[in-house]
Amino acid sequence: xxxxxxxxxxxxxxxxxxxxxxxxxxxxxxxxxxxxxxxxxxxxxxxxxxxxxxxxxxxxxxxxxxxxxxxxxxxxxxxxxxxxxxxxxxxxxxxxxxxxxxxxxxxxxxxxxxxxxxxxxxxxxxxxxxxxxxxxxxxxxxxxxxxxxxxxxxxxxxxxxxxxxxxxxxxxxxxxxxxxxxxxxxxxxxxxxxxxxxxxxxxxxxxxxxxxxxxxxxxxxxxxxxxxxxxxxxxxxxxxxxxxxxxxxxxxxxxxxxxxxxxxxxxxxxxxxxxxxxxxxxxxxxxxxxxxxxxxxxxxxxxxxxxxxxxxxxxxxxxxxxxxxxxxxxxxxxxxxxxxxxxxxxxxxxxxxxxxxxxxxxxxxxxxxxxxxxxxxxxxxxxxxxxxxxxxxxxxxxxxxxxxxxxxxxxxxxxxxxxxxxxxxxxxxxxxxxxxxxxxxxxxxxxxxxxxxxxxxxxxxxxx
Numbered sequence: 001x002x003x004x005x006x007x008x009x010x011x012x013x014x015x016x017x018x019x020x021x022x023x024x025x026x027x028x029x030x031x032x033x034x035x036x037x038x039x040x041x042x043x044x045x046x047x048x049x050x051x052x053x054x055x056x057x058x059x060x061x062x063x064x065x066x067x068x069x070x071x072x073x074x075x076x077x078x079x080x081x082x083x084x085x086x087x088x089x090x091x092x093x094x095x096x097x098x099x100x101x102x103x104x105x106x107x108x109x110x111x112x113x114x115x116x117x118x119x120x121x122x123x124x125x126x127x128x129x130x131x132x133x134x135x136x137x138x139x140x141x142x143x144x145x146x147x148x149x150x151x152x153x154x155x156x157x158x159x160x161x162x163x164x165x166x167x168x169x170x171x172x173x174x175x176x177x178x179x180x181x182x183x184x185x186x187x188x189x190x191x192x193x194x195x196x197x198x199x200x201x202x203x204x205x206x207x208x209x210x211x212x213x214x215x216x217x218x219x220x221x222x223x224x225x226x227x228x229x230x231x232x233x234x235x236x237x238x239x240x241x242x243x244x245x246x247x248x249x250x251x252x253x254x255x256x257x258x259x260x261x262x263x264x265x266x267x268x269x270x271x272x273x274x275x276x277x278x279x280x281x282x283x284x285x286x287x288x289x290x291x292x293x294x295x296x297x298x299x300x301x302x303x304x305x306x307x308x309x310x311x312x313x314x315x316x317x318x319x320x321x322x323x324x325x326x327x328x329x330x331x332x333x334x335x336x337x338x339x340x341x342x343x344x345x346x347x348x349x350x351x352x353x354x355x356x357x358x359x360x361x362x363x364x365x366x367x368x369x370x371x372x373x374x375x376x377x378x379x380x381x382x383x384x385x386x387x388x389x390x391x392x393x394x395x396x397x398x399x400x401x402x403x404x405x406x407x408x409x410x411x412x413x414x415x416x417x418x419x420x421x422x423x424x425x426x427x428x429x430x431x432x433x434x435x436x437x438x439x440x441x442x443x444x445x446x447x448x449x450x451x452x453x454x455x456x457x458x459x460x461x462x463x464x
Contacts, residue, residue: 012234017139020228021148024087024135025155027220028128031094033159033166034101034121034213035063036279040167040296044202047174049110057407060279062115064404066122067129068397074126075393082230083131083138090127091224095217097121102210128156129396132373133380133388141236142445143318146377150314153373154307160279161303164296170212171205173293238447250386254394259382259438266434267375267395270332270427272402274368277424278303280410284417302362306369313370317377324378325440328371332431335367339425346421368428384443 038045038059045051045059070093077086100117103109136148254260277284281299290298313331317324342360344350379395380388406423409415 010234011141011236011238012232013141013236014139014232014234016227016229017148017232017236020135020139021151023220023223023228024083024128024131025152027087027091027094027224028125028152029155029159029162030213030216030220031090031121031125031128031159032156033163034094034098034217035060035118035125036160036163037167037209037213039280040164040299041171041173041206043173044171044206047199048203048206049114054411057280057410059114059118060276061404061407062118063122063125064400064407066119067125067400068404070123070126071129071393071397071400074130075389078127078130078134078389078393079387083127083135084224084228084230086127086131087224087228088221090124091217091221092124093120094124095214095221097124098210098214098217102207102214104207126396128152129399130389130393133376133392137237137380137388137444138231139236145237146317146324146374147311147314149377150310150373153376154310154369157303157307157310157369160275161300161307164281164300164303167209168293168296170209172201173291174199174202250390251394254383254386254390257383260379260391260394262434262438263375263379263382264395264398266431266438267372267379268398268402270431271372271375272399273406273420273423273427274372275399276403276406277420278365278369280407280420284420298358298361299365301358302365303369305362305366309366309370310373313374317374321445322440322442324374324381325435325438328374328378329432329435331367331371332428332435335364335371336425336428336432338364338367339421339428343421343425346418364428378440381442381444382440 038056042053042056045056046053049055074086074090077089097117097120100113100120103113132149132152135152136145140148278299281295285295285298313327316327320327338360341350342357342364345352345357345360376392376395379391383391406420410420
């Protein structure tokens with residue numbers, strides 16, 4: 001391994017980094033919104049496409065499979081060709097995937113085209129998993145690195161949050177009649193006796209949603225073609241100019257280190273369970289009398305709150321160096337308490353006060369969504385000089401495998417909808433325990449921080 005020298009290498013930050021971060025974050029947001037589009041409008045999708053709850057969960061698995069398939073090749077593309085090539089491929093796949101979803105064909109063809117489109121969109125999400133830490137390390141100084149990584153990753157949460165509001169707003173929930181009388185969720189009615197008075201509006205709403213997704217995907221593809229360089233002329237930090245271990249050597253080093261598996265398994269298990277639980281909130285909460293729209297607002301509030309809180313935590317991590325583990329433990333501890341309170345209200349051990357029910361759910365989501373992206377940063381710090389692409393790619397591979405396994409369990413007949421709530425509580429508690437046992441290091445900061453501090457007085461180095 002060779003390293004750049006501060007005596008021969010000029011360090012500089014470039015204003016274009018914010019444009020690049022915006023483009024990749026918007027793609028991350030859209031890609032995740034497409035992946036999570038159907039669960040928030042589950043009742044509508046079941047009416048139009050003649051689906052079941054299993055089909056709704058399978059719509060997420062198709063995307064996970066796409067990400068898993070392209071993850072390892074994407075690590076090589078980012079490592080060998082750079083972020084421009086990787087993002088061109090990803091935005092192209094997302095555009096093609098959303099176009100297949102938007103084609104105005106009948107249900108028979110939709111049953112093939114929609115899974116293929118979701119698979120291709122999942123392939124497009126591989127760069128999000130690999131590229132977050134690579135972009136922040138390549139373009140951002142140490143004082144902004146965690147912020148850039150978290151901003152990139154939480155944009156996925158923004159996409160997942162928007163579908164809970166945009167989906168039900170664009171696609172109305174079916175209004176059912178039972179023997180020509182408006183049907184209530186609390187009354188029994190066989191499917192043979194049901195009729196829907198707004199099926200045409202539901203179908204048109206889905207068409208508008210699919211076309212909008214496709215149009216945005218094409219615009220992002222054009223933006224990447226227009227301008228997206230691989231790296232700046234001058235690095236923003238010493239470690240940005242430091243040669244990483246080769247792809248094979250880095251992969252071998254990572255998988256042989258217990259420190260990697262310590263973090264990776266904790267990250268993959270807790271993040272995959274939480275992401276799947278949040279995305280399928282409508283299906284999970286529907287048996288408890290929570291409507292499609294109400295579940296959407298609850299999940300939207302939690303995800304958006306988590307996004308904003310995640311930015312606060314990332315800035316705290318950049319300001320209070322080497323405190324990332326403490327911050328994460330505190331957030332997961334608080335989230336665990338709120339998850340337990342939420343479950344106790346669901347099973348009526350604690351009185352189900354409406355405001356407390358909302359507060360517990362949203363608070364748990366805010367704490368969890370805000371803290372989870374820091375897993376990527378703390379892993380990169382502890383495994384340096386292994387490439388950020390290798391570390392992020394491995395973490396994302398395990399995360400998507402975990403998410404797919406979680407969703408496959410939901411397909412077991414008669415398993416019910418209460419167990420996901422217990423699963424997210426247990427994995428949140430697991431995060432606290434595993435982080436407590438983990439002895440962290442900050443290998444990149446040990447190199448960058450003295451240089452960064454010495455150049456604080458240099459206005460060119462700190463230029464916005």
